[in-house]
Amino acid sequence: MKVFKVLFVVLCISALAGCSVLSNWLPSSGPSTSSVQNAAIDNSVIEVIPLNGEVISKINASSKQQLFSEVFGNATRDYLIRPGDVLEINVWEASPPLLFGGATFPGMTGSSGSRNSVIPEQMVNQDGLIYMPFAGAIKAQGKTLTQLESEILLTIRGKANFPQVMVRMSKNTSAVTVVGEVNNSTILPLTPKGERVLDAIASAGGVKQPINKITLQLSRESKSHTIALETVIKDAKQNIMLQRGDVLTAYFQPYSFTSLGATGKNEEIQFEANGITLAQALGRMGGILDNRANAKGVFIFRFEDPTLAQQSKVRTPDGKVPVIYQVDMTNPSTYFLAQSFNLKNKDVVYVSNAPSVELQKLLNILISVVYPLVNVGIILP
Helix, strand or coil: CHHHHHHHHHHHHHHHHHCHHHHHHCCCCCCCHHHHHCCEECCEECEEEECCHHHHHHHHHHCCCCCHHHHCCCCCCCCCCCCCCEEEEEEECCCCCCCCCCCCCCCCECCCCCCEEEEEEEECCCCCEEEECCCEEEECCCCCHHHHHHHHHHHHECCECCCEEEEEEEECCCEEEEEECECCCEEEECCCCCCEHHHHHHHCCCECCCHHHEEEEEEECCEEEEEEHHHHHHCHHHCCECCCCCEEEEEECCCEEEEEECECCCEEEECCCCCEEHHHHHHHCCCECCCCEEEEEEEEEEEECHHHCCCCCCCCCCCCEEEEEEECCCCCCHHHHCCCCEECCCCEEEEEECHHHHHHHHHHHHHHHHHHHHHCCCCCC
């Protein structure tokens, strides 16, 4: 009889488990499902969005990452002469050489018996000009080596004996800068071959960190864009041709999300630069605990673009809004959706406890308090 009275007392008190005051006394790993659904900060509503196919499509459309080929294009590059380039000019004349055969200039090679004369190296000046004996000032800027050869040949024709001209780039200012997480930061001169992104990385001795942890930022004039190195390696279209003045920076960015609540791991978990899906994230965090978790209370806390959460009234200094995505893992179709939903850097994945867990906590506390009292006859004589 005494046992039934004890149980009656326990059940009566446990009926108060839903009381907010009593709930605040219970130990917990975080908010309950109902608390998250009614989330509010400073009386401003934070939108809780159930995750479904339509929501995922909207998120993926708004956060679709552009590729190098889309931002910069992949047009071929003309190898044009620019101020600061150093040119070597060779002139051949048929025997007997008439124009350059008897002429001598400082640094000039060749003789009266030679058919080939090498003009001293010429640096293209700020006006884009070079100066050549018997030809005077010649506009070199903006021309290809072949075009400059033709112009020089046209200038000396009639003065030289059946001349032929060859222009070679001795030094050039057309180069790209490679910095960041590479073994040797370098300035890579560009050649008519047309160097590409991976050529630049190779010339810098490769990257210091694992490939899947590296992102590449290409800065060109007023544009700057970042994608994963692994994407460039896998997709040949992203291995675009570089242009003069490009700056290629390799970043080591250990992206991560935080796992909290009724999960196998409560910790910060890193993922690759290419991203990670919710399904993969659940696997890395050890899944949700079947003896604790509310499978309908899986939440992703994220700072999102305002266009995706128009009801949220809270704004961060950079214009983002806090959003909570709710995932119902009791629905089998959710496991397909989880393979399409990508986590973002600094996301928080939280799994709330099931209501029965909170009740069990309360019962354990009550029993531990009531039974000693009963045993000594303080209550229920």
